[in-house]
Amino acid sequence: MLLYTFRRLGLAVLIVCLAMLLLLAAIHMVPGDPAGIALGPRATPEMREAFKAKMGLDQPFVVQYVNFLTNVVTGDLGVDVWSNRPVSTMIGEQLPHTIALAIAGLGWSIMIGIPLGCFSAVHRNSWIDKLTGVLSVGCIAIPSFIVGLYALLLFAVNLRWFPAIGAGENGDLGDQAMHLVLPGLAVGLGWVGYLARFVRTSMLEVLGENHIRMARAYGLPRRRITYVYALKLAILPTIALLGVGVGGLISGAVFAEIIFARPGVGKMVVDAVNTRNYPIVMGGVLVTTMLFALSTLLSDLLAAWIDPRVRQGL
Amino acid sequence: MSGNEHVLDVRDLSVSFRTARGKVRALRHVDINVPRNKIVGIVGESGCGKSTLINTVLRLLAPNAVIEDGSEVIFQGDDVLKMSNSQLTDLRGQRISMVFQDPMTALNPVISIGTQMTDILYRQKIPMAQKRKRAADMLAQVGIPDAVRRLDDHPHQFSGGMRQRICIAMALMMNPSLLIADEPTTALDVTLEAQIIHLMKELREEFECSMLFVSHNLGLIAELCDEVIVMYAGEVVEQGEVHDLFHRAQHPYTRMLLECDPARIEETRQELPTISGSVPDLIDLPKGCIFSPRCPHRYEPCNESPPDHYAVSDQHSARCFLVRDGR
Ligand SMILES: Nc1ncnc2c1ncn2[C@@H]1O[C@H](COP(=O)(O)OP(=O)(O)OP(=O)(O)O)[C@@H](O)[C@H]1O
Ligand code: SF4
Ligand SMILES: [Mg+2]
Numbered sequence: 001m002l003l004y005t006f007r008r009l010g011l012a013v014l015i016v017c018l019a020m021l022l023l024l025a026a027i028h029m030v031p032g033d034p035a036g037i038a039l040g041p042r043a044t045p046e047m048r049e050a051f052k053a054k055m056g057l058d059q060p061f062v063v064q065y066v067n068f069l070t071n072v073v074t075g076d077l078g079v080d081v082w083s084n085r086p087v088s089t090m091i092g093e094q095l096p097h098t099i100a101l102a103i104a105g106l107g108w109s110i111m112i113g114i115p116l117g118c119f120s121a122v123h124r125n126s127w128i129d130k131l132t133g134v135l136s137v138g139c140i141a142i143p144s145f146i147v148g149l150y151a152l153l154l155f156a157v158n159l160r161w162f163p164a165i166g167a168g169e170n171g172d173l174g175d176q177a178m179h180l181v182l183p184g185l186a187v188g189l190g191w192v193g194y195l196a197r198f199v200r201t202s203m204l205e206v207l208g209e210n211h212i213r214m215a216r217a218y219g220l221p222r223r224r225i226t227y228v229y230a231l232k233l234a235i236l237p238t239i240a241l242l243g244v245g246v247g248g249l250i251s252g253a254v255f256a257e258i259i260f261a262r263p264g265v266g267k268m269v270v271d272a273v274n275t276r277n278y279p280i281v282m283g284g285v286l287v288t289t290m291l292f293a294l295s296t297l298l299s300d301l302l303a304a305w306i307d308p309r310v311r312q313g314l
Numbered sequence: 315m316s317g318n319e320h321v322l323d324v325r326d327l328s329v330s331f332r333t334a335r336g337k338v339r340a341l342r343h344v345d346i347n348v349p350r351n352k353i354v355g356i357v358g359e360s361g362c363g364k365s366t367l368i369n370t371v372l373r374l375l376a377p378n379a380v381i382e383d384g385s386e387v388i389f390q391g392d393d394v395l396k397m398s399n400s401q402l403t404d405l406r407g408q409r410i411s412m413v414f415q416d417p418m419t420a421l422n423p424v425i426s427i428g429t430q431m432t433d434i435l436y437r438q439k440i441p442m443a444q445k446r447k448r449a450a451d452m453l454a455q456v457g458i459p460d461a462v463r464r465l466d467d468h469p470h471q472f473s474g475g476m477r478q479r480i481c482i483a484m485a486l487m488m489n490p491s492l493l494i495a496d497e498p499t500t501a502l503d504v505t506l507e508a509q510i511i512h513l514m515k516e517l518r519e520e521f522e523c524s525m526l527f528v529s530h531n532l533g534l535i536a537e538l539c540d541e542v543i544v545m546y547a548g549e550v551v552e553q554g555e556v557h558d559l560f561h562r563a564q565h566p567y568t569r570m571l572l573e574c575d576p577a578r579i580e581e582t583r584q585e586l587p588t589i590s591g592s593v594p595d596l597i598d599l600p601k602g603c604i605f606s607p608r609c610p611h612r613y614e615p616c617n618e619s620p621p622d623h624y625a626v627s628d629q630h631s632a633r634c635f636l637v638r639d640g641r
């Protein structure tokens with residue numbers, strides 16, 4: 001297990017390094033001269049050159065990449081083109097909100113999606129199964145910003161159950177949690193549908209396996225068979241899916257951040273893209289990639305921890 | 315014979331499967347019984363309904379199965395077919411237990427052997443340590459070395475033969491009155507098969523339970539069983555004590571099973587011989603005797619109506635007009 005953890009960690013680092021390479025290449029391919037935009041139309045060519053030199057943009061690509069890598073390792077993500085504040089500090093302020101939102105979205109989808117999928121599988125072809133099927137597809141099809149807008153209108157504006165905008169008082173955890181409920185729902189609802197369908201499929205597959213029939217033949221209680229004997233196996237592909245899915249969840253969070261006027265990395269990056277604020281874009285995308293690599297890493301480790309065949313085969 | 319001497323009495327059991335092609339009539343008017351402390355063997359070609367029969371006894375049939383009206387499965391005086399879900403949970407594993415064909419897939423791969431075994435004891439209100447001790451004792455009894463330490467191992471850490479031993483140990487955890495084994499050795503090689511059969515014989519003495527033993531293998535049946543039931547295409551065609559059946563087989567199907575090599579009856583290893591022709595379509599059945607399309611002795615009455623069970627001797631009957639007409 002330890003060796004596996006290290007190997008898996010190495011893979012995660014490799015993924016991040018590759019992502020950084022692509023990121024750097026992508027920045028170079030996007031039209032628009034960063035120096036020109038940063039300094040405005042009246043800047044002289046000399047000023048632009050000086051700016052490029054300061055940002056390291058005149059270096060060969062390989063050198064830029066190596067500098068990028070070493071800077072990241074030392075925690076230096078450059079400075080904001082406009083305010084000159086360190087990007088790492090700025091991201092550090094936004095990141096907790098993004099992570100909290102992702103976890104809230106994940107929480108919604110896991111809490112509703114997994115039991116729903118189990119229930120559908122156990123009562124397959126019942127009217128409840130068919131209804132959840134339709135609802136799930138509905139959840140998947142509705143874009144998260146629509147969910148966000150309607151949730152905002154209904155629960156925050158009309159019913160006033162939850163606060164409408166912002167991230168809540170600093171330091172007041174209860175208030176912050178209340179501010180997470182609706183954005184979390186907006187981000188997670190699509191995943192409720194995905195998970196319900198996915199869990200249903202893998203659950204049905206597992207429920208048809210021999211050892212489940214055997215457990216039934218031994219008279220084990222139905223609940224124990226469903227939620228321990230079957231779910232422990234059926235959850236394995238779901239964990240892998242979630243590991244990859246968190247990436248999508250974080251990018252989907254941008255809409256929720258805008259609608260609910262929440263701080264977050266996604267919103268920061270979108271703003272920075274519009275002004276070609278390279279260090280912020282690169283830092284934001286890089287951190288998102290790291291989160292993605294981290295979540296797949298965690299999901300793989302979790303799956304290995306649950307499945308003794310993997311755990312002991314390592 | 316009074317019902318009291320039978321642990322299991324299956325009466326007039328008919329089971330069909332609903333399919334897109336129509337109703338598959340997998341079992342038709344099956345009457346069998348398992349006397350107390352006896353081992354009853356069921357033989358027959360693949361698809362003749364052996365698994366359907368034992369799955370009915372534990373009510374583990376596929377969702378598309380229909381048990382026809384008039385069927386009865388009486389276990390120790392109670393009709394299994396009329397049981398509620400809670401009664402069934404009470405029956406399974408506790409009063410009737412089962413060993414399946416394929417030990418490689420019969421155990422849950424992500425739950426430790428010890429947990430799977432102690433879970434079966436959930437009905438007993440005893441401390442966990444005591445349950446684990448019972449599990450370890452059972453493992454030791456079926457020949458798993460170092461049983462206490464191996465409780466925390468998972469199925470993939472055991473070989474096929476070991477896993478089948480574990481399955482047998484699990485089946486015996488609650489001291490059931492009836493043990494059903496559906497081809498428990500088909501997935502194993504000859505040596506392991508002999509070991510498992512030896513083990514089952516030993517355990518039979520030890521636990522005093524009746525057994526319903528399904529097999530393709532006539533040699534195993536001859537070695538292990540007291541009584542034999544021969545099934546063909548969803549019907550019982552001949553039944554009787556093991557000696558009668560192997561030495562005075564009446565039904566042409568049974569004889570064809572045996573005749574392929576009479577000498578091999580005494581051997582432990584014998585595959586079910588292949589018989590020319592194939593099992594009839596269970597959706598569209600022949601009008602007369604079910605075996606008539608393949609029967610070399612077919613004569614006039616065979617195509618008219620299905621034969622009844624005709625007694626050969628006290629304990630021995632066959633479903634063939636030859637017996638009725640004394641030919
Ligand atoms: N769920 C099902 N739906 C439709 N037909 C089925 C179903 N289960 C079994 N059958 C059919 O019922 C018949 C009896 O099957 P069964 O599994 O009882 O045979 P078997 O004697 O156990 O065979 P084997 O020796 O191969 O295990 C077969 O023709 C089979 O195709
Ligand atoms: S009844 Fe006729 S067809 Fe059927 S087995 Fe006997 S002889 Fe053959
Ligand atoms: Mg079978």
